[in-house]
Amino acid sequence: MDQSESTELVALVGRAQKGEERALHDLIVAYQNRVAGFVYAITGRSDSVEDITQQVFIKMVRAIDGLQAPAQFESWLFRLARNTCIDHLRRQKLRRIFTPFGPEHEAVPEPEGAVGTEELDALRHALGQLRPQDRALLALVQEGRSHAEIAEILNSSVAAVKARLHRAREQLRQHYQPNHET
């Protein structure tokens, strides 16, 4: 993001913090696709992308006035998104304790037309083999976050982020086979 874009973003966040509905709307429109991509990378389910993305932005609307540094908006938003996805997966896991889910339910296919191409399917499959935390890490890198920003988002050190990222990339490469059969 260049200097002018950054200044524009800070001004937009400032207006949103004052409760200006138009600014909130513009922020959502500007980030909805990126957050949706991030959510999909972590959850791997098309049918929950809109719901979780909506939850992320509702949290953003409620908490934006408490954001101390508007320049850090993107890091803050993706931290919200990451935490919302991890909470969603945790709740899902908890629900399964009380619901007699079998292995066949775990492999419920994506809805008709949800998976576009072989490449996308391969990436989804590879991401599905990783821990949600590692998926989030890779998705943050794809989002263009720096190692320092990721460390801040994950409450970790830069060295730890680099090591985890290296492992996650290796795992992803191992599982990533564009010609695999599902």
Place this chain on the structure above:
Amino acid sequence: MPESSYVSIINRTMKPESPSWSLLNQHAASCLRPGFAGRVLRAARQSAETIPSLFSQFAVGVATAALCFGALAVLAMHQTASAAVASQPGWQEIASASNADPGLNP
């Protein structure tokens, strides 16, 4: 950030799977129905109206604690009173026995 620079970041950061990541993002974006931002703002407004304020949550907590404390106090008083009534004949028996015993009443 314009989509072109977003794609270039993706290409730079993870070469082998880059086209797939780009497809993944496109697919995810297509999962959002038109009018998404408006729906989010409406939902945020509705939830703000239905979520009770911090003060009212605190007040409900205090009232619940007071009610529990009151119920415990009533129960304790009731149990103490009934225990006293139940043990009264026993005490009376001990008292009359000790009065009748010349060894205890010099």
